[in-house]
Amino acid sequence: MPSFLQIYRSPLILAFIVLLLAAFEPVTGQWLRFDRAAMADGEWWRFFTAHLVHLSWGHALGNLGGLALFAYITGRYCSQLPMLLFFLFSCLFVSLSLFLFAPDLYFYVGLSGVLHGLLLLGGIRSPFYANGLKVLFVVIIVAKVIWEQSPFYDDLAMVGYIGGRVETRAHLFGSISAFLWLAAGYLKHYFAEVKAHG
Numbered sequence: 001m002p003s004f005l006q007i008y009r010s011p012l013i014l015a016f017i018v019l020l021l022a023a024f025e026p027v028t029g030q031w032l033r034f035d036r037a038a039m040a041d042g043e044w045w046r047f048f049t050a051h052l053v054h055l056s057w058g059h060a061l062g063n064l065g066g067l068a069l070f071a072y073i074t075g076r077y078c079s080q081l082p083m084l085l086f087f088l089f090s091c092l093f094v095s096l097s098l099f100l101f102a103p104d105l106y107f108y109v110g111l112s113g114v115l116h117g118l119l120l121l122g123g124i125r126s127p128f129y130a131n132g133l134k135v136l137f138v139v140i141i142v143a144k145v146i147w148e149q150s151p152f153y154d155d156l157a158m159v160g161y162i163g164g165r166v167e168t169r170a171h172l173f174g175s176i177s178a179f180l181w182l183a184a185g186y187l188k189h190y191f192a193e194v195k196a197h198g
Contacts, residue, residue, distance in 0.1 A: 002076060010079035011071040014052075014087075015064050018111065021053050022060045029053045034095060034108035047095040048088070053109045056163035063111040066119065073129070073137075074122040083122070090117040090177040097173040105167070113170030116141065120178035145175050 005012065021028040034050035035043070054060035071078045094113040098105055123129075123137040147153055148168035155166045 006079075007076045008071050008078065010084060011067050015067060017052055018054070018060055018064060022057060025053070029055075029109055032109075034098060034105075036099065036106045039095075039099060047099075048091045050095055050108055051091050051111050051114050054111070054162075055109055056161075059110060059162035059164075062162065063115055066115045067111065070115065070118045070122050073119075073126050075126070075128060077125065077127070078122070083118075086121055086178075086181050087114065087118065089181060090114045090174055093117075093177040093180070094170055094173045097176075098167075098170060101173075102169050105169070108167055108170065110167070110170070113167070113174035114177075116145065116171045116174035117176075117178040117181075118174075120175055121181060124178075124182065142175065145171050148172070 021032065032046060032049035032053045034046055039046050054063065074083070077083060091114055094117075095108075098108060120138060120141055123134055123141070126134070129137075145168075148155075148166070148171055153168065155168055158166055
C-alpha cells in the first residue's frame with residue numbers, strides 16, 4: 001500500500017518550494033515573479049516561476065490551503081504524470097495569457113491562477129465523487145470566477161491579508177487552461193476511437 005508521502009509527493013514538494021521561496025522574499029520575488037519588461041527581454045523562466053512566489057506569508061499559506069484541497073479531492077492521482085504535465089501547461093498558459101491579454105499588468109505573483117485550473121481538473125477527473133457532486137463543484141468555481149470578473153467584486157478586499165490586489169484575470173485564465181486540457185483529452189480519445197474503428 002502506498003505511503004502518505006508516495007501518494008502526496010508532488011503537492012508536498014510544491015508546498016515545500018513555495019515555503020522555501022517565501023522565506024527568502026523579497027529577493028526570490030524579484031528574480032522569479034511575472035515581470036513584463038524582464039520577460040520581454042528574454043527571461044522566459046518567469047512564465048513558470050511567477051506562480052511559485054507570493055506577496056506575503058498570508059498569500060502563500062492561503063494558496064497552500066487550496067493546494068491541500070486539490071490533493072484531498074484527487075488522492076493518489078495528484079502525483080501522476082498527467083497532473084504534473086497539466087501543472088506546467090497551466091503555468092505557461094496563465095502567464096502567456098496575462099502577457100498577451102493584460103497589457104496593463106506589469107508584475108504578478110501567486111499560485112491561485114494555476115490553482116483554479118488544478119481544482120477544476122481535479123474535481124472533474126477525481127474518481128472518488130458522484131457526477132452530481134462534481135458538477136456542483138465545477139459550477140461553484142465557475143460562478144466564483146464569473147463573479148470576480150464583474151463590477152460587483154472588490155479586488156482590493158484582501159489587501160490586508162495577502163498584501164496586494166487579487167489578480168482575477170489569472171483565475172479566469174487558470175480555469176480556461178483546465179477546460180482546454182479537458183477538451184484536448186476528449187479530442188485525443190475521440191480520434192483514437194475513430195481510428196480504432198476505422
